[in-house]
Amino acid sequence: MEVLQAIQGRRSVRRFQARPVEREILERLIEAACWAPSGGNAQTWHFVVITEPERIRHIKAVSPGLLGDPPAVIALCQDMEAARRKGGELGGTLAVMDSAMAAQNILLAAYDAGLGSCVIASFHKGAVGRLLRLPAGMEPVLLVSVGWPEQMPSPPPRRRDVVSFEVYGGEG
């Protein structure tokens, strides 16, 4: 699949079939995540793949942004203590950005595999951290729901008035 085609075709999917996602495919998504860029190549991330329906149910209960019933959820976590130890305040900011980079890789790899996915920021970090038994310093930054799409949403419109050339407002 061409990269631009994947970037444009990917949608946030919030309705999933009951069918599970094979572990080998989930591992491919994590492989894609691990190839994301990270500030200073810090790679302070950790990815928790959740497929147990009961655990997903508990995560859903503390995640208003997690819609539908995905058969898998990936929690993108960061060792924020290690990130700040390495890079101070900037290190913490970079760690959050790194998770976003890894998330996009997961979304695109999922789309390439025919899966639907949705990135989720609206969840209770403390509760999810406890449910996943994250060690001290490790924080969940984003969740990604993953599953076979029940329906593919139509693309929400994109703004086009978001670019300047050379200087703000410039047309080059």
Ligand SMILES: Cc1cc2nc3c(=O)[nH]c(=O)nc-3n(C[C@H](O)[C@H](O)[C@H](O)COP(=O)(O)O)c2cc1C
């Ligand atoms: C940082 C971030 C946080 C998001 N959080 C949520 C969320 O909590 N729940 C949700 O359903 N969608 C969430 N989304 C998905 C956006 O709503 C979605 O990307 C946007 O509406 C554009 O639709 P598209 O992804 O299909 O292009 C989030 C997206 C981003 C980038």
